[in-house]
Amino acid sequence: MTLQVQTAGAPRLATLHIRRSLAKLTAGQLADLRAAFQKTMALDDDRGFWYFAGWHGEPFNWCHHHDRLFLPWHRAYLYYFELALQAQQPGVTLPWWDWSLLDHLPHAYTAETADGADNPLLVRKVRVYQSGTDQPAPPRAPGGPQARGIPPPPYRARLHHAMQATSFTEFSRRLEAIHDDVHVWTGGIMQDIASAAYDPIFFAHHVMVDRCWRIWQHRQPGALPPQHLLDQPLRPNGMTVRDTLDVKQLGYEYAGTSSHVPGPTT
Amino acid sequence: MQRWTSQPLPVPAFPAAPWERADLEFEDLLHDGPSYAVVLFLNNPDVAEDAIPDEMPGFAGHFTVFAHGDCWGDPGHCDPPGKPVHAFDRRAPHPLAPINITVEITEALQALKDVEEVTVTALAYSTEPDKREDVLRFGRLTLITYDPPVTL
Numbered sequence: 001m002t003l004q005v006q007t008a009g010a011p012r013l014a015t016l017h018i019r020r021s022l023a024k025l026t027a028g029q030l031a032d033l034r035a036a037f038q039k040t041m042a043l044d045d046d047r048g049f050w051y052f053a054g055w056h057g058e059p060f061n062w063c064h065h066h067d068r069l070f071l072p073w074h075r076a077y078l079y080y081f082e083l084a085l086q087a088q089q090p091g092v093t094l095p096w097w098d099w100s101l102l103d104h105l106p107h108a109y110t111a112e113t114a115d116g117a118d119n120p121l122l123v124r125k126v127r128v129y130q131s132g133t134d135q136p137a138p139p140r141a142p143g144g145p146q147a148r149g150i151p152p153p154p155y156r157a158r159l160h161h162a163m164q165a166t167s168f169t170e171f172s173r174r175l176e177a178i179h180d181d182v183h184v185w186t187g188g189i190m191q192d193i194a195s196a197a198y199d200p201i202f203f204a205h206h207v208m209v210d211r212c213w214r215i216w217q218h219r220q221p222g223a224l225p226p227q228h229l230l231d232q233p234l235r236p237n238g239m240t241v242r243d244t245l246d247v248k249q250l251g252y253e254y255a256g257t258s259s260h261v262p263g264p265t266t
Numbered sequence: 267m268q269r270w271t272s273q274p275l276p277v278p279a280f281p282a283a284p285w286e287r288a289d290l291e292f293e294d295l296l297h298d299g300p301s302y303a304v305v306l307f308l309n310n311p312d313v314a315e316d317a318i319p320d321e322m323p324g325f326a327g328h329f330t331v332f333a334h335g336d337c338w339g340d341p342g343h344c345d346p347p348g349k350p351v352h353a354f355d356r357r358a359p360h361p362l363a364p365i366n367i368t369v370e371i372t373e374a375l376q377a378l379k380d381v382e383e384v385t386v387t388a389l390a391y392s393t394e395p396d397k398r399e400d401v402l403r404f405g406r407l408t409l410i411t412y413d414p415p416v417t418l
Contacts, residue, residue, distance in 0.1 A: 057334075058338040059338065061361045063361075065332060065365070066297075066365035066366070066367065067365070128338070146301075146393035146394070147303070147393075148267075148303065148391040149303030149304065149305045149319070149328055149330075149389065149390075149391040150303045150328070150330055151328070173368060177329060179332070180301075180329070180330040180332040181303075181330045183330075183332045184301045184303060184330050184332060184393060187393075191300075191301050191332075191335070192300065192301055192332075192333060192334060192336070192393075193332060193333065193334045193335065193361075194334050194335040194336065194338055195335060196332075235358065
Protein backbone atom coordinates (compact mmCIF):
# COMPACT_ATOMS: atom_id res chain seq x y z
CA MET A 1 0.00 0.00 0.00
CA THR A 2 1.74 3.19 -1.10
CA LEU A 3 0.71 6.81 -1.36
CA GLN A 4 3.22 9.43 -2.30
CA VAL A 5 3.26 13.15 -1.50
CA GLN A 6 5.82 15.85 -2.02
CA THR A 7 7.57 16.68 1.23
CA ALA A 8 7.62 20.23 2.59
CA GLY A 9 11.37 20.50 3.09
CA ALA A 10 13.08 18.78 0.22
CA PRO A 11 11.37 18.70 -3.19
CA ARG A 12 10.94 14.98 -3.46
CA LEU A 13 8.21 12.41 -3.28
CA ALA A 14 8.00 10.26 -0.20
CA THR A 15 5.85 7.28 0.64
CA LEU A 16 3.18 7.74 3.27
CA HIS A 17 2.61 5.23 6.01
CA ILE A 18 -0.98 4.12 6.42
CA ARG A 19 -2.51 3.77 9.85
CA ARG A 20 -5.19 1.10 9.97
CA SER A 21 -8.02 -0.09 12.14
CA LEU A 22 -7.08 -2.80 14.61
CA ALA A 23 -10.05 -4.72 13.26
CA LYS A 24 -8.45 -4.86 9.82
CA LEU A 25 -4.85 -5.71 10.68
CA THR A 26 -3.52 -8.80 9.00
CA ALA A 27 -1.78 -11.38 11.14
CA GLY A 28 1.53 -10.14 9.79
CA GLN A 29 0.77 -6.51 10.57
CA LEU A 30 -0.24 -7.40 14.12
CA ALA A 31 2.92 -9.45 14.54
CA ASP A 32 4.96 -6.45 13.37
CA LEU A 33 3.18 -4.22 15.87
CA ARG A 34 3.94 -6.61 18.70
CA ALA A 35 7.54 -6.88 17.59
CA ALA A 36 7.88 -3.10 17.53
CA PHE A 37 6.59 -2.76 21.09
CA GLN A 38 8.72 -5.68 22.23
CA LYS A 39 11.87 -4.18 20.76
CA THR A 40 11.29 -0.69 22.12
CA MET A 41 10.42 -2.08 25.54
CA ALA A 42 13.82 -3.74 25.60
CA LEU A 43 15.49 -0.32 25.35
CA ASP A 44 15.99 1.81 28.44
CA ASP A 45 17.39 4.82 26.60
CA ASP A 46 15.82 7.60 24.58
CA ARG A 47 14.88 5.21 21.76
CA GLY A 48 12.70 3.11 24.02
CA PHE A 49 9.05 2.74 24.98
CA TRP A 50 9.66 3.82 28.57
CA TYR A 51 11.21 7.10 27.49
CA PHE A 52 8.26 7.96 25.27
CA ALA A 53 5.72 6.84 27.91
CA GLY A 54 7.41 9.36 30.18
CA TRP A 55 6.75 12.22 27.77
CA HIS A 56 3.04 12.09 28.49
CA GLY A 57 2.97 11.59 32.25
CA GLU A 58 5.71 10.96 34.74
CA PRO A 59 8.48 11.88 34.78
CA PHE A 60 8.33 14.61 32.10
CA ASN A 61 4.66 15.67 32.13
CA TRP A 62 4.75 17.33 28.72
CA CYS A 63 1.20 16.49 27.65
CA HIS A 64 -1.68 18.91 27.24
CA HIS A 65 -5.23 18.23 28.38
CA HIS A 66 -8.33 20.35 28.70
CA ASP A 67 -6.87 23.08 26.57
CA ARG A 68 -6.66 23.79 22.84
CA LEU A 69 -3.27 22.13 22.48
CA PHE A 70 -4.76 18.75 23.35
CA LEU A 71 -5.11 17.56 19.75
CA PRO A 72 -1.91 19.09 18.30
CA TRP A 73 0.27 17.92 21.18
CA HIS A 74 -0.96 14.33 20.99
CA ARG A 75 -0.61 14.27 17.19
CA ALA A 76 3.03 15.28 17.53
CA TYR A 77 3.50 12.76 20.33
CA LEU A 78 2.15 9.89 18.19
CA TYR A 79 4.40 11.03 15.34
CA TYR A 80 7.57 10.79 17.41
CA PHE A 81 6.56 7.56 19.09
CA GLU A 82 5.65 5.94 15.78
CA LEU A 83 9.05 6.94 14.42
CA ALA A 84 10.67 5.22 17.39
CA LEU A 85 8.69 2.07 16.64
CA GLN A 86 9.58 2.24 12.93
CA ALA A 87 13.26 2.63 13.78
CA GLN A 88 13.06 -0.82 15.39
CA GLN A 89 10.47 -2.40 13.11
CA PRO A 90 10.52 -0.75 9.69
CA GLY A 91 7.15 -0.04 8.14
CA VAL A 92 5.07 -0.61 11.24
CA THR A 93 2.27 1.86 11.96
CA LEU A 94 0.08 2.50 14.97
CA PRO A 95 -3.49 1.16 14.60
CA TRP A 96 -6.66 2.65 16.04
CA TRP A 97 -9.13 1.20 18.52
CA ASP A 98 -12.57 2.22 17.30
CA TRP A 99 -14.47 2.83 20.53
CA SER A 100 -17.32 4.31 18.49
CA LEU A 101 -18.14 0.76 17.37
CA LEU A 102 -16.58 -1.58 19.94
CA ASP A 103 -18.06 -2.13 23.42
CA HIS A 104 -14.99 -3.88 24.81
CA LEU A 105 -11.21 -3.70 24.72
CA PRO A 106 -9.67 -4.99 21.49
CA HIS A 107 -8.47 -8.57 21.78
CA ALA A 108 -5.01 -7.72 20.45
CA TYR A 109 -4.39 -5.81 23.69
CA THR A 110 -5.95 -8.28 26.11
CA ALA A 111 -4.53 -11.63 24.98
CA GLU A 112 -2.10 -13.02 27.53
CA THR A 113 0.15 -14.53 24.93
CA ALA A 114 0.85 -14.22 21.25
CA ASP A 115 2.86 -16.61 19.15
CA GLY A 116 3.87 -18.51 22.27
CA ALA A 117 5.30 -15.52 24.13
CA ASP A 118 3.99 -12.85 26.49
CA ASN A 119 1.89 -10.34 24.58
CA PRO A 120 3.75 -7.01 24.82
CA LEU A 121 0.47 -5.15 24.18
CA LEU A 122 -0.91 -6.39 27.52
CA VAL A 123 0.27 -4.00 30.22
CA ARG A 124 2.20 -5.66 33.01
CA LYS A 125 4.60 -3.11 34.44
CA VAL A 126 5.70 0.49 34.61
CA ARG A 127 9.35 1.36 34.28
CA VAL A 128 9.91 5.05 34.83
CA TYR A 129 12.58 6.20 32.42
CA GLN A 130 16.05 5.25 33.64
CA SER A 131 14.78 4.51 37.15
CA GLY A 132 16.22 1.02 36.93
CA THR A 133 13.17 -0.51 38.61
CA ASP A 134 9.95 -2.05 37.40
CA GLN A 135 6.67 -1.50 39.19
CA PRO A 136 3.78 -3.92 38.64
CA ALA A 137 0.88 -2.30 36.83
CA PRO A 138 -2.65 -2.93 38.11
CA PRO A 139 -4.70 -4.69 35.43
CA ARG A 140 -7.19 -2.81 33.32
CA ALA A 141 -10.78 -3.01 34.59
CA PRO A 142 -13.04 -1.95 31.73
CA GLY A 143 -16.33 -0.72 33.13
CA GLY A 144 -15.18 -1.54 36.65
CA PRO A 145 -15.86 0.37 39.88
CA GLN A 146 -13.59 3.21 38.75
CA ALA A 147 -15.97 3.88 35.85
CA ARG A 148 -19.00 4.77 37.98
CA GLY A 149 -20.90 7.64 36.42
CA ILE A 150 -19.44 7.00 32.96
CA PRO A 151 -21.60 5.54 30.19
CA PRO A 152 -19.92 2.55 28.55
CA PRO A 153 -18.78 2.45 24.93
CA PRO A 154 -19.52 2.39 22.07
CA TYR A 155 -19.58 6.17 21.75
CA ARG A 156 -21.02 6.42 18.27
CA ALA A 157 -23.71 9.02 19.00
CA ARG A 158 -21.36 11.24 20.97
CA LEU A 159 -18.73 11.06 18.26
CA HIS A 160 -21.36 12.02 15.72
CA HIS A 161 -22.21 15.03 17.91
CA ALA A 162 -18.54 15.99 18.12
CA MET A 163 -18.21 15.77 14.36
CA GLN A 164 -21.03 18.29 13.94
CA ALA A 165 -18.91 21.03 15.53
CA THR A 166 -17.84 23.73 13.10
CA SER A 167 -15.08 25.35 15.17
CA PHE A 168 -11.83 23.72 16.24
CA THR A 169 -12.30 24.70 19.86
CA GLU A 170 -15.77 23.18 20.08
CA PHE A 171 -14.72 20.04 18.24
CA SER A 172 -11.68 19.58 20.46
CA ARG A 173 -13.74 20.04 23.61
CA ARG A 174 -16.37 17.50 22.55
CA LEU A 175 -13.80 14.94 21.42
CA GLU A 176 -11.69 15.32 24.55
CA ALA A 177 -14.77 14.64 26.70
CA ILE A 178 -15.15 11.23 25.00
CA HIS A 179 -11.39 10.70 25.30
CA ASP A 180 -11.55 11.25 29.07
CA ASP A 181 -14.34 8.70 29.38
CA VAL A 182 -12.36 6.07 27.49
CA HIS A 183 -9.36 6.51 29.75
CA VAL A 184 -11.28 6.16 32.98
CA TRP A 185 -13.64 3.45 31.68
CA THR A 186 -10.57 1.36 30.73
CA GLY A 187 -9.10 1.61 34.23
CA GLY A 188 -5.78 0.29 35.46
CA ILE A 189 -2.95 2.68 34.71
CA MET A 190 -4.96 4.16 31.82
CA GLN A 191 -7.16 6.06 34.25
CA ASP A 192 -4.61 8.69 35.33
CA ILE A 193 -2.49 11.07 33.26
CA ALA A 194 0.68 10.25 35.17
CA SER A 195 0.65 6.58 34.18
CA ALA A 196 -1.64 6.21 31.15
CA ALA A 197 0.98 6.12 28.39
CA TYR A 198 2.75 3.20 30.06
CA ASP A 199 -0.17 1.07 28.84
CA PRO A 200 0.27 0.19 25.14
CA ILE A 201 -3.47 0.53 24.57
CA PHE A 202 -3.02 4.26 25.21
CA PHE A 203 -1.62 4.61 21.71
CA ALA A 204 -4.49 2.74 20.02
CA HIS A 205 -6.90 5.04 21.87
CA HIS A 206 -5.05 8.18 20.83
CA VAL A 207 -4.69 7.10 17.23
CA MET A 208 -8.49 6.91 17.21
CA VAL A 209 -8.66 10.43 18.65
CA ASP A 210 -6.19 11.65 16.04
CA ARG A 211 -8.10 9.89 13.27
CA CYS A 212 -11.32 11.60 14.33
CA TRP A 213 -9.53 14.95 14.10
CA ARG A 214 -8.27 14.01 10.64
CA ILE A 215 -11.77 13.10 9.45
CA TRP A 216 -13.13 16.32 10.93
CA GLN A 217 -10.41 18.25 9.10
CA HIS A 218 -11.66 16.74 5.85
CA ARG A 219 -15.12 18.08 6.66
CA GLN A 220 -14.00 21.49 7.96
CA PRO A 221 -10.90 22.29 5.91
CA GLY A 222 -10.84 25.95 6.91
CA ALA A 223 -11.36 25.45 10.63
CA LEU A 224 -7.99 25.91 12.30
CA PRO A 225 -6.88 26.17 15.90
CA PRO A 226 -6.87 29.77 17.15
CA GLN A 227 -4.47 31.96 15.21
CA HIS A 228 -2.38 32.90 18.24
CA LEU A 229 -1.61 29.23 18.90
CA LEU A 230 -0.44 28.26 15.42
CA ASP A 231 3.22 29.07 15.99
CA GLN A 232 3.33 27.76 19.53
CA PRO A 233 5.98 25.08 19.95
CA LEU A 234 4.95 21.77 21.47
CA ARG A 235 7.17 20.16 24.04
CA PRO A 236 9.72 18.73 23.82
CA ASN A 237 10.84 18.91 20.19
CA GLY A 238 9.65 22.30 19.04
CA MET A 239 7.15 21.10 16.44
CA THR A 240 4.55 23.84 16.26
CA VAL A 241 0.80 23.60 16.20
CA ARG A 242 0.92 24.60 12.54
CA ASP A 243 3.27 21.68 11.82
CA THR A 244 0.64 19.24 13.06
CA LEU A 245 -2.17 20.38 10.79
CA ASP A 246 -1.29 18.32 7.71
CA VAL A 247 -0.85 14.64 8.51
CA LYS A 248 0.59 13.98 5.05
CA GLN A 249 3.53 16.19 5.96
CA LEU A 250 4.00 14.02 9.03
CA GLY A 251 4.26 11.01 6.74
CA TYR A 252 1.04 9.20 7.46
CA GLU A 253 -2.59 8.95 6.51
CA TYR A 254 -5.63 7.04 7.69
CA ALA A 255 -7.37 4.57 5.48
CA GLY A 256 -10.44 2.42 5.77
CA THR A 257 -9.26 0.59 2.70
CA SER A 258 -6.69 1.25 0.04
CA SER A 259 -5.23 -0.71 -2.81
CA HIS A 260 -2.79 -0.06 -5.57
CA VAL A 261 -1.61 -1.40 -8.90
CA PRO A 262 1.64 -0.77 -10.76
CA GLY A 263 1.59 1.90 -13.42
CA PRO A 264 3.05 1.56 -16.93
CA THR A 265 6.45 2.96 -15.93
CA THR A 266 7.14 0.52 -13.07
CA MET B 267 -19.40 9.62 46.29
CA GLN B 268 -19.39 13.36 46.79
CA ARG B 269 -22.61 15.37 46.44
CA TRP B 270 -22.62 19.11 45.78
CA THR B 271 -25.58 21.34 45.08
CA SER B 272 -25.24 24.89 43.84
CA GLN B 273 -27.07 27.94 44.98
CA PRO B 274 -29.94 28.84 42.63
CA LEU B 275 -28.83 30.27 39.31
CA PRO B 276 -31.19 32.62 37.44
CA VAL B 277 -32.41 31.35 34.06
CA PRO B 278 -34.07 33.26 31.23
CA ALA B 279 -37.47 31.56 31.16
CA PHE B 280 -37.81 29.23 28.19
CA PRO B 281 -39.62 29.46 25.84
CA ALA B 282 -40.82 32.96 26.80
CA ALA B 283 -37.29 34.32 26.53
CA PRO B 284 -35.85 32.16 23.77
CA TRP B 285 -32.26 30.97 23.80
CA GLU B 286 -30.77 28.25 21.69
CA ARG B 287 -27.97 26.80 23.73
CA ALA B 288 -27.02 26.52 27.40
CA ASP B 289 -23.68 25.56 28.89
CA LEU B 290 -22.45 24.95 32.39
CA GLU B 291 -18.88 26.14 32.89
CA PHE B 292 -16.94 24.68 35.80
CA GLU B 293 -14.08 27.09 36.30
CA ASP B 294 -10.74 26.53 38.03
CA LEU B 295 -11.26 22.80 38.50
CA LEU B 296 -8.49 21.00 40.34
CA HIS B 297 -7.18 17.75 38.89
CA ASP B 298 -4.24 16.81 41.07
CA GLY B 299 -5.68 13.59 42.50
CA PRO B 300 -7.50 10.55 41.16
CA SER B 301 -9.56 10.84 37.99
CA TYR B 302 -13.28 11.25 38.53
CA ALA B 303 -16.66 11.36 36.85
CA VAL B 304 -19.36 13.91 37.64
CA VAL B 305 -23.06 13.38 36.87
CA LEU B 306 -25.20 16.52 36.77
CA PHE B 307 -28.85 17.11 37.61
CA LEU B 308 -30.98 20.25 37.45
CA ASN B 309 -33.44 21.04 40.24
CA ASN B 310 -33.09 17.60 41.76
CA PRO B 311 -30.87 17.99 44.83
CA ASP B 312 -32.02 14.75 46.42
CA VAL B 313 -31.43 12.49 43.44
CA ALA B 314 -30.47 9.01 44.61
CA GLU B 315 -26.81 8.26 44.11
CA ASP B 316 -27.50 4.73 42.94
CA ALA B 317 -30.13 5.77 40.38
CA ILE B 318 -29.62 5.28 36.66
CA PRO B 319 -28.69 8.87 35.79
CA ASP B 320 -30.47 9.37 32.50
CA GLU B 321 -33.70 8.00 33.93
CA MET B 322 -33.80 10.60 36.73
CA PRO B 323 -35.61 13.95 36.53
CA GLY B 324 -33.32 16.81 35.67
CA PHE B 325 -30.47 14.68 34.33
CA ALA B 326 -28.27 17.11 32.43
CA GLY B 327 -25.19 15.14 31.42
CA HIS B 328 -21.84 14.16 32.79
CA PHE B 329 -18.17 14.90 32.46
CA THR B 330 -15.05 12.99 33.32
CA VAL B 331 -11.83 14.54 34.53
CA PHE B 332 -8.84 12.51 33.38
CA ALA B 333 -6.64 13.66 36.24
CA HIS B 334 -3.02 13.25 37.17
CA GLY B 335 -3.30 10.58 39.87
CA ASP B 336 -0.67 10.01 42.51
CA CYS B 337 2.31 12.29 42.86
CA TRP B 338 5.42 10.48 41.69
CA GLY B 339 7.89 13.18 42.67
CA ASP B 340 9.66 14.31 45.78
CA PRO B 341 7.79 16.29 48.44
CA GLY B 342 6.44 19.48 46.95
CA HIS B 343 6.38 18.18 43.37
CA CYS B 344 2.60 18.27 43.13
CA ASP B 345 1.93 21.23 45.39
CA PRO B 346 -0.57 23.69 43.93
CA PRO B 347 1.12 25.62 41.15
CA GLY B 348 2.41 28.99 42.23
CA LYS B 349 3.04 32.18 40.31
CA PRO B 350 5.79 32.47 37.68
CA VAL B 351 9.22 32.79 39.26
CA HIS B 352 9.58 36.25 37.74
CA ALA B 353 8.28 38.35 34.87
CA PHE B 354 10.62 36.63 32.38
CA ASP B 355 9.47 33.10 33.26
CA ARG B 356 8.55 31.64 29.84
CA ARG B 357 7.93 28.12 30.98
CA ALA B 358 4.66 26.44 30.09
CA PRO B 359 1.93 26.51 32.70
CA HIS B 360 2.28 24.00 35.52
CA PRO B 361 0.65 20.66 34.56
CA LEU B 362 -1.61 20.99 37.58
CA ALA B 363 -2.86 24.47 36.74
CA PRO B 364 -6.64 24.53 37.21
CA ILE B 365 -8.79 23.75 34.17
CA ASN B 366 -12.25 24.71 32.92
CA ILE B 367 -14.85 22.17 31.83
CA THR B 368 -17.89 23.00 29.70
CA VAL B 369 -20.99 20.81 29.64
CA GLU B 370 -23.80 21.42 27.16
CA ILE B 371 -27.13 21.24 28.98
CA THR B 372 -29.42 22.77 26.36
CA GLU B 373 -32.05 20.03 26.18
CA ALA B 374 -32.14 19.44 29.93
CA LEU B 375 -32.61 23.11 30.72
CA GLN B 376 -35.19 23.66 28.00
CA ALA B 377 -37.14 20.67 29.34
CA LEU B 378 -37.66 22.45 32.66
CA LYS B 379 -39.81 25.10 30.91
CA ASP B 380 -40.68 28.40 32.47
CA VAL B 381 -38.42 28.10 35.52
CA GLU B 382 -36.73 31.29 36.67
CA GLU B 383 -33.90 29.65 38.53
CA VAL B 384 -32.18 26.33 38.64
CA THR B 385 -29.92 24.45 41.01
CA VAL B 386 -27.19 22.14 39.81
CA THR B 387 -26.51 18.97 41.75
CA ALA B 388 -23.27 17.18 41.01
CA LEU B 389 -22.59 13.61 42.05
CA ALA B 390 -18.85 13.08 41.83
CA TYR B 391 -17.42 9.58 41.70
CA SER B 392 -13.73 9.19 42.47
CA THR B 393 -11.86 6.38 40.74
CA GLU B 394 -10.05 5.86 44.02
CA PRO B 395 -12.42 6.84 46.83
CA ASP B 396 -10.13 5.28 49.42
CA LYS B 397 -7.49 7.87 48.53
CA ARG B 398 -9.72 10.87 47.90
CA GLU B 399 -13.49 11.11 47.81
CA ASP B 400 -13.93 14.91 47.71
CA VAL B 401 -12.55 15.08 44.18
CA LEU B 402 -14.80 17.86 42.84
CA ARG B 403 -13.04 21.11 43.72
CA PHE B 404 -13.51 24.22 41.62
CA GLY B 405 -13.70 27.97 41.92
CA ARG B 406 -16.94 28.92 40.22
CA LEU B 407 -19.85 27.49 38.26
CA THR B 408 -21.35 29.62 35.50
CA LEU B 409 -24.55 29.01 33.57
CA ILE B 410 -24.43 30.59 30.12
CA THR B 411 -27.29 30.79 27.66
CA TYR B 412 -26.83 31.91 24.10
CA ASP B 413 -29.45 33.93 22.26
CA PRO B 414 -30.50 32.82 18.80
CA PRO B 415 -29.12 34.83 15.92
CA VAL B 416 -31.05 37.94 15.02
CA THR B 417 -33.40 37.39 12.11
CA LEU B 418 -34.33 40.31 9.88
